[in-house]
Amino acid sequence: MTDAAADTAATDKADESTLRRIAADRLGLPHLRDGQLAGMSALVQGRDVLAVMPTGYGKSAIYQVAALFIHGGHEAKHPDDTAAHSARRGPAVVVSPLIALQEDQLDGLLEDLGGESAVAINSGRKDSEVQDAWEAAERGEAAFLFLAPEQLAKTETVKRLAALNVSLFVVDEAHCVSSWGHDFRPDYLRLGEVRAQLGNPPVAALTATASPPVRDEIQQRLHMLDPLVLVHGFDRPNIRLDVVRHLEDRDKRRAVVEQVADLKGPGLLYAATRKDTETYAAELTERGLRAEAYHAGRKQSERDQVHEQFLDDELDVVVATTAFGMGIDKPNVRFVIHADIPESLDAYYQEIGRSGRDGDPASAVLHYRSEDLGLRKFFGTHKPDEDALLGVLTALRAADGPVTQKALAEQTGIPTRRLTGLLNELQETRSVKALKRGIRLETDAKLPKVVEHAVELAEARQRVDRSRIEMARGYAETDACRRQFLLGYFGEDLPEPCGNCDNCADGSAYEEDYDDGAAAAAGGEAFPLQAAVVHKEWGSGIVMRHEEDVITVLFEQEGYKTLSRQAVTKGKLLTLAG
Numbered sequence: 001m002t003d004a005a006a007d008t009a010a011t012d013k014a015d016e017s018t019l020r021r022i023a024a025d026r027l028g029l030p031h032l033r034d035g036q037l038a039g040m041s042a043l044v045q046g047r048d049v050l051a052v053m054p055t056g057y058g059k060s061a062i063y064q065v066a067a068l069f070i071h072g073g074h075e076a077k078h079p080d081d082t083a084a085h086s087a088r089r090g091p092a093v094v095v096s097p098l099i100a101l102q103e104d105q106l107d108g109l110l111e112d113l114g115g116e117s118a119v120a121i122n123s124g125r126k127d128s129e130v131q132d133a134w135e136a137a138e139r140g141e142a143a144f145l146f147l148a149p150e151q152l153a154k155t156e157t158v159k160r161l162a163a164l165n166v167s168l169f170v171v172d173e174a175h176c177v178s179s180w181g182h183d184f185r186p187d188y189l190r191l192g193e194v195r196a197q198l199g200n201p202p203v204a205a206l207t208a209t210a211s212p213p214v215r216d217e218i219q220q221r222l223h224m225l226d227p228l229v230l231v232h233g234f235d236r237p238n239i240r241l242d243v244v245r246h247l248e249d250r251d252k253r254r255a256v257v258e259q260v261a262d263l264k265g266p267g268l269l270y271a272a273t274r275k276d277t278e279t280y281a282a283e284l285t286e287r288g289l290r291a292e293a294y295h296a297g298r299k300q301s302e303r304d305q306v307h308e309q310f311l312d313d314e315l316d317v318v319v320a321t322t323a324f325g326m327g328i329d330k331p332n333v334r335f336v337i338h339a340d341i342p343e344s345l346d347a348y349y350q351e352i353g354r355s356g357r358d359g360d361p362a363s364a365v366l367h368y369r370s371e372d373l374g375l376r377k378f379f380g381t382h383k384p385d386e387d388a389l390l391g392v393l394t395a396l397r398a399a400d401g402p403v404t405q406k407a408l409a410e411q412t413g414i415p416t417r418r419l420t421g422l423l424n425e426l427q428e429t430r431s432v433k434a435l436k437r438g439i440r441l442e443t444d445a446k447l448p449k450v451v452e453h454a455v456e457l458a459e460a461r462q463r464v465d466r467s468r469i470e471m472a473r474g475y476a477e478t479d480a481c482r483r484q485f486l487l488g489y490f491g492e493d494l495p496e497p498c499g500n501c502d503n504c505a506d507g508s509a510y511e512e513d514y515d516d517g518a519a520a521a522a523g524g525e526a527f528p529l530q531a532a533v534v535h536k537e538w539g540s541g542i543v544m545r546h547e548e549d550v551i552t553v554l555f556e557q558e559g560y561k562t563l564s565r566q567a568v569t570k571g572k573l574l575t576l577a578g
Contacts, residue, residue: 015069016041022072023065027112033058035230039204040066043168048203048227050174050218052210055350056331056357057233059206060105063170064144066204067092068113070167071143090165091137091145093198095152096172097185099124100307102146104329109144118144121151124300137164149176149187152194155437166201169194171222174205175346178217189424190434192223203227209350212491212530212542213554234492238356241482241501242365243475252367256280256339259365261287265316267335270351272372274321276339281319294320322347331358338366341373344468345475345489368476373469384425384458386451388414392422393431393447402438429453460557467559471552474562480547481509488545488552491530526569527551532577535561540577 019040023029036058039049043066053059071089096102099122109118119133119142136142138160145164151157171177177188195203203222210218219227244259246252260269261284269284271277277293284291292306292315309315311330322342333355342348348366356362395411396403405423409416423439426432431443431450443450471489478485483498503509527533531543533553541555551563553574568574 015044019044019065019069022068023061026068027061027064029058029061029065032061033232035232036062039228039230040069042228043202043204044069046202048205048222048224050205050215050224050227050229052207052215052229052231052234054233054236054353054357055208056329059208060172063092063094063168063204063206064109067143067168089140090167091142092168092170093161093166093201094144094146094170094172095149095188095191096146097149097176097188099148100304101172102148106144106146113143116141118142118146120146121157122146122148123150134160149185149191152190153187158194158197162198166198168204169198169201170204170206172206174218174222175207175210175214177205177221178210178214189221189427192221193434195223208353209346209490211346211489211554212544213556214346231492234487234490235483235494236353236356237483237498237500238359239352239362239364239500241352241486241498242363243482243502244365244367245476246367246369249369249371252339252369253280256337256367257283257287260284260317260335260337261289263335263337263363265289265334266310266313266330267317267333267337268351268354269317269319269337269339270342271319271321272340277319277321280339284317284319289316290314291317291319294318296321322351330354332360333357333362334360335363335365337364341366341368341472341476343472344465345472345486346468348472348475349486349490366476370473370477373473384455385422386455388412388418388422389426389451389454390447392419392426393441393450396432396439396441397447399441402435402440404438408439425454425458426450428457463557464559467561471560479503479508479511484509485545491542491544493529527574527576533574534577535574 016037019037020032023032023036023040035051035053039051039062042049043063049062051059051062071091094102094105096105102120102122103124106118106120116136119136121130121133125133133142133145137145145161147157171188171191176185177191195201200223203224205218205222205224205227207214207218215229215231218224244255246255256269257280260267260280269280271280274293274295274297277295281291281293292309294303294306298306306315306318310318313332336352336355338348338351342351352364355364391412392408392414395408403411405416405419408414409419412419414422423432423434427434429450431441431445431453433440433442475482475485475489481494481497481504482501484494487494497504497509501509527543529543529546533541533543535541535553535555538555538558538561541553541558541561543551544554544560545552549565551565551568551574552560553563554560563573
């Protein structure tokens with residue numbers, strides 16, 4: 001080992017010792033889990049980190065310990081450190097989509113660290129509180145500054161942040177940046193550009209669930225370079241997985257209410273519509289349970305109250321749409337029941353992962369009618385408005401320089417919310433770009449051609465969404481081990497049936513000849529798990545799952561496809577990429 005290499009290794013060891021001490025002494029974390037220390041070390045050395053870990057695993061600790069390390073003047077002093085990184089003493093900027101989630105994390109940090117070590121700037125705070133937060137950050141007292149993504153649409157906000165020498169740029173619920181993801185949020189699209197305006201501080205992207213294409217898009221959208229990708233804790237063996245199939249909607253609704261009433265909570269019941277959350281909550285209340293409905297149609301104050309009551313064990317069950325639960329920090333949730341099939345297994349996995357975080361047994365039950373898939377397909381249907389897209393492009397081409405979104409809305413007569421969606425579709429084509437001063441056209445191509453490209457991309461996205469619904473159907477209807485199916489969807493291998501799902505309990509999982517990858521390891525599988533492949537018609541894809549007679553491949557433009565192994569072999573439908 002050279003002297004330089006020995007010095008670097010010694011520095012790494014010293015850094016890790018300091019990181020462990022900060023975690024234990026300042027945040028009360030004497031024991032670190034797999035991946036946490038590696039993530040912390042990477043961030044303090046200026047490397048980007050993508051952490052895919054379940055709720056409760058400790059993703060937040062990765063950036064919190066690293067930020068305290070840097071804020072305290074302990075940055076790693078490696079020979080290749082840049083002056084820019086060494087000068088970073090400002091706060092870690094944490095982008096989080098929900099105010100309630102921000103406040104939970106803020107309260108936890110203030111309890112551990114005291115003073116004005118963490119501050120938040122969001123629409124739920126008074127102007128005076130926001131000003132106090134800015135001043136604490138500018139004085140150097142705040143090591144953490146929490147923001148909602150919409151705050152970063154304000155030029156003045158980004159300018160003030162840029163003056164703070166931001167040490168880390170943290171994107172919580174990072175799957176929201178991916179249009180592949182199950183909870184895509186347009187406000188997240190600008191985060192890569194904001195990062196650049198802040199001087200490209202190291203990024204920590206955190207999410208509880210992200211399939212391989214979502215991970216790739218997160219890295220692309222946030223302009224991450226050679227990130228350390230940490231994927232840990234996907235399997236939650238303490239959660240029992242069950243599916244209850246129904247023929248009639250009336251019977252399904254009765255069964256849902258009876259099951260929730262019999263289970264020992266606290267727990268969550270997810271329903272597809274706002275009306276159903278109200279109906280189920282009322283029926284459960286009549287049965288003597290402390291139940292409340294939660295959906296986006298309720299006032300923010302009412303939603304906040306339901307959130308707090310649930311955290312404080314004042315409710316037995318929250319009946320919610322998918323609007324509830326992101327980042328919820330409650331270890332003793334005993335069950336998550338779905339009254340309707342979810343829009344994707346991405347969403348389902350994240351939602352059931354809110355149960356059993358204390359490690360004790362928990363239950364995840366999906367009540368399924370095949371007819372319910374029609375509702376999901378209806379929700380996922382969106383045809384691009386070609387006339388509106390052309391109108392936006394025409395206005396941008398006629399403009400002399402960038403146009404603010406407000407001015408563009410006035411010129412085109414398109415409401416702001418709808419205009420945001422149109423601009424997102426156009427940004428996908430790379431024909432428009434969001435700058436500090438507004439939106440600018442980035443192409444000389446004929447505008448109808450740009451619209452055609454936008455429509456093609458939107459239609460490809462719809463095909464992917466429909467394929468994800470079909471994968472949810474596959475989970476609900478499989479006779480194989482449900483945990484093997486679910487983990488396989490995320491590209492994770494479970495060699496043996498789990499023993500803790502309904503199909504394992506009734507024995508059907510052991511009758512299925514599930515190819516767990518052993519054949520691939522022995523060299524007998526032509527298309528191993530996670531292999532990059534090319535289909536004659538559908539293009540590039542990744543092998544996600546093997547069964548006895550089928551191979552599941554995730555294609556970039558078509559989504560998930562289940563292919564007959566015989567057809568693949570005899571028809572030579574697939575070839576290994578590269």
